Amino acid sequence: MPNTQQLEDFVSQVRRDIVRQVHKVNSGHPGGSLGCAEFISVLYQEMMDRKEGFDMDGNGEDLFFLSNGHISPVFYSVLARSGYFPIEELNTFRLINSRLQGHPTTHEGLPGVRIASGSLGQGLSVAIGAANTKKINGDKHLVYSLHGDGELQEGQNWEAIMYAAAKKVDNLIATVDRNHQQIDGCTDDVLPMGDITAKFEAFGWDVLEIKDGNNISEVIKGLEEAKSRTGKGKPVAVIMTTVMGHGVDFMMHTHKWHGVAPNDEQLEKALAQNPETLGDY
Amino acid sequence: MKKYTNTGSKDTRSGFGDGLTELGKNNPNVVALCADLTGSLKMGDFQKNHPERFFQVGIAEANMMGIAAGMTIGGKIPFTGTFANFSTGRVYDQIRQSIAYSDKNVKICASHAGLTLGEDGATHQILEDIGLMKMLPGMTVINTCDYNQTKAATIAIAEHHGPVYLRFGRPKVANFTPEDQKFEIGKAVLLNEGKDVTIIATGHLVWEALQAAEELEEKGISAEVINIHTIKPLDEAAILASIGKTGCVVTAEEHNFLGGLGESVARTLVQNHPAPQEFVATMDTFGESGTPEQLMEKYGLNAAAIVKASEKVIKRK
Ligand SMILES: Cc1ncc(C[n+]2csc(CCOP(=O)(O)OP(=O)(O)O)c2C)c(N)n1
Ligand SMILES: [Mg+2]
Numbered sequence: 001m002p003n004t005q006q007l008e009d010f011v012s013q014v015r016r017d018i019v020r021q022v023h024k025v026n027s028g029h030p031g032g033s034l035g036c037a038e039f040i041s042v043l044y045q046e047m048m049d050r051k052e053g054f055d056m057d058g059n060g061e062d063l064f065f066l067s068n069g070h071i072s073p074v075f076y077s078v079l080a081r082s083g084y085f086p087i088e089e090l091n092t093f094r095l096i097n098s099r100l101q102g103h104p105t106t107h108e109g110l111p112g113v114r115i116a117s118g119s120l121g122q123g124l125s126v127a128i129g130a131a132n133t134k135k136i137n138g139d140k141h142l143v144y145s146l147h148g149d150g151e152l153q154e155g156q157n158w159e160a161i162m163y164a165a166a167k168k169v170d171n172l173i174a175t176v177d178r179n180h181q182q183i184d185g186c187t188d189d190v191l192p193m194g195d196i197t198a199k200f201e202a203f204g205w206d207v208l209e210i211k212d213g214n215n216i217s218e219v220i221k222g223l224e225e226a227k228s229r230t231g232k233g234k235p236v237a238v239i240m241t242t243v244m245g246h247g248v249d250f251m252m253h254t255h256k257w258h259g260v261a262p263n264d265e266q267l268e269k270a271l272a273q274n275p276e277t278l279g280d281y
Numbered sequence: 282m283k284k285y286t287n288t289g290s291k292d293t294r295s296g297f298g299d300g301l302t303e304l305g306k307n308n309p310n311v312v313a314l315c316a317d318l319t320g321s322l323k324m325g326d327f328q329k330n331h332p333e334r335f336f337q338v339g340i341a342e343a344n345m346m347g348i349a350a351g352m353t354i355g356g357k358i359p360f361t362g363t364f365a366n367f368s369t370g371r372v373y374d375q376i377r378q379s380i381a382y383s384d385k386n387v388k389i390c391a392s393h394a395g396l397t398l399g400e401d402g403a404t405h406q407i408l409e410d411i412g413l414m415k416m417l418p419g420m421t422v423i424n425t426c427d428y429n430q431t432k433a434a435t436i437a438i439a440e441h442h443g444p445v446y447l448r449f450g451r452p453k454v455a456n457f458t459p460e461d462q463k464f465e466i467g468k469a470v471l472l473n474e475g476k477d478v479t480i481i482a483t484g485h486l487v488w489e490a491l492q493a494a495e496e497l498e499e500k501g502i503s504a505e506v507i508n509i510h511t512i513k514p515l516d517e518a519a520i521l522a523s524i525g526k527t528g529c530v531v532t533a534e535e536h537n538f539l540g541g542l543g544e545s546v547a548r549t550l551v552q553n554h555p556a557p558q559e560f561v562a563t564m565d566t567f568g569e570s571g572t573p574e575q576l577m578e579k580y581g582l583n584a585a586a587i588v589k590a591s592e593k594v595i596k597r598k
Contacts, residue, residue: 027400069404094400096571096579102402107567118404119366120340150317153339183317184337190317191339 004216009277010081011041011216015247016280017077019270021093021100022261028094028102031257032148033074035179035214035242039146040074042219044082047227049141054084054111062141063130065115067123068148068177069103070259075112076100080281084112087281121154123147124174128164128235131172142230145174150182153191158203164235165204173226175238177213181255197239206234213242247274282498283473285457285491291428293449293485294392298323300435301360301390305331308358308439314349315362316342321451322362322392342367343375349387350379358439359387365394365448366407369414380444381417388438389414393451394424395535396563396580397485397573406568412540414446415513421466422513424448424534424542426487428456430510433464441466448484450535452573455488458508467511469519475505478591479523479530483509483542486533486561486582493587504591512542517549524550529557529594533587535577538562557597559590 014037022028044050048062066075073093080087085099092098099110103118115126127145134141147157164172176196184190193199200207206229210222219240226236244258245251248270251262262270304311305327313327314336328335338345342363349359361368368391369376380387391410398406415422421443425431431449438445458470472487473494482490487508494504505523509516524530530550532543538560550556563580577583 025400094402094570096569096575098570100570101404102400102570103404105403107403108569116404118402119371150340153317153341155341155343182340183321184315184319190337191341 007041007045007216010045011037012274013081013276013278014041014074014077015274016271016276017090018073019248019262019267020280021073021076021090023267024091025094026261028073028261029070029259030073030261031181031244031251031255031259032068032071032177032179034248034251035244035246036071036074036146036177037247038214038216038219039175039240039242040078042216042223043144044078046220047223048144056114058114059137059139060141063114063143065123065127065130065143065145066104067117067145068120068151069117072100072102072104075104079112081278085110090281120148120151121156124157124160127172127174128160128169131169134171142227143172145172147174147176148182149176149178149180149187149193149196150190152176152193152196161200161203161205168233169235170231170233172235173223173230173238174235175240177242178239179242179244181244181258183255183258185255200237200239204234205237206232207237207239210238210240213240214246249273282494285472287455287457289456290453291456292451292453293425293428293431294321294451295323296425296428296431297390297392297435297447297449298326300432302326302330303436304439305334310356310358311360311439312336312352312357313360313362314338314345316340316345316367318363321364322390324362343372346372346375347379350383350385353385353387360390361387362390362392364405365391365410366405369410369446370407373413377417381420384419385444386442388445388447390435390447392449394448395450395485396568396576396582397450397452397535399451399573399576400570402570403567408537408563408568409540410448411512411534411536411542415545419443420513421445421511423466423511424484425510426484426508427454427458429460429462430458430464433462434510437464437466450485454485457488467514467516469516470508470510471505471519472508473504473506475503476527477503478595479505479507479527480533480587480591481507481509481520481530481542481546482533483512485535489582489584490533490587492584493591496584496588497591502591502595509542512545515545515549517553520546520549521553524554524556528598531559531561531587531590531594533561533582535582536562537565539565557594559594561586561590
């Protein structure tokens, strides 16, 4: 088992980065970002086989696609702290002339980003395409993707889910952030999606669940298991339960913090709950 | 020059929301659909007052357009609400086949259009939607300039039979048109008479055009200002009458110069009365994150840009 204390420290710093980025420009999406801090940190720090530096093709390494692009604060923090661009650049989040756009883009050439996202529901198709190319290239590396649960309401996902199973795209691990929240409220109030695990299974995927996506050991265990199931003729889905706003008590369990920035006082409270471990930018 | 005052800045999307609230009271056939952006579109009152006529479809815009088309069969008047990008590009073929080609009475109401959406950035800032929508046969395309006009337009389009694209925005902007205005689809509004140059503006740029006209007046240039809230059908008579008088035109819009209001005006001119024209619009580019003011400045969509374009076009006469 890897050193989870080190990862705990990393995640604490990522949470600080998330709330500080969003607070500075009084816009952005802290809720989903905080809920996925463990997952994206574990992915980049522990799971993915990554090369030094960044090139668009990513041959010979694992790839990650963020389909729910609004959680860019967590993505940017983890990318910066994994060496893709200077940590100080987090200061430019959502500012004019910045590479750190509100939603991740390739347009400004930010290292670590391979596709624009933000308009929901498109990332799974892209991940499947990249996985197809890896196969054609004889590249044994994996493709990871992350999707919001509300995002699954977009029909394109289900076209992609059907395709990936039919075409045996088994070098793909697609994770769903099952936080039961979206903009207008609880997913069950907005548009109940029923049993997501059963739906993926019915479409022919190999599905596993992470019951607590905010527990680092569980995320590692779940992703290790997912990895072991690749290459067996089925795409792998991970349905990961998380808490929106995790780690900042007043942001937890509510859609209200989906896309609202903390004020000065709230920022102080949030930071007090997440110690500085690796140095603020 | 005629003086216009801002009676208190408000967002145009609230004009839509308040117009929809009135429609809810007065027109039992109006139904509303939203794709997980009820608060952003200010549809909350309608939802609260008429839960039986409000349809939350989740994050599924294509499905929303199809359902809206279907609800017209039997006599309902569906108003769909989401961001402009997800109201158009995202669902173009659904609109094309099920709404426009099938001549369905759907009102596609689109907020957060253009650069003034701000910090969310280019993925959400559509600058191509007017073009997409105006190319569809039978589609009426409206881009309102302030709160009062958006509210009036929202109410007016319910009375018009046929598909309508109603475009408005996110930020608080000057509210300067009359509260009791009658909104006439397809009818230009002459805001200021002038003789040296015609400024034809739509949406958020109308207020900027008025500011520009004041600046031009100080420089001794007399600018005619026309508010084109309806880009299709275009009030060609009003445009030609004005340019017949001034001999040149600046068009101003929060949209790509390809496919926007400017191109519609240029087409009108070449077919009837060729005259020099300058475009205040984005120049075939995507947007980016930033505050609305910063972005309008960087991409040249404000009063200063209209003044510059006016001086340039007058020289070309
Ligand atoms: C196609 C599209 N429609 C609507 C939106 C607006 N929007 C941004 S995030 C969001 C809710 C997403 O819910 P979920 O995927 O569960 O993410 P979470 O709120 O849990 O972070 C919506 C509707 C969008 N970005 N793209
Ligand atoms: Mg969610």
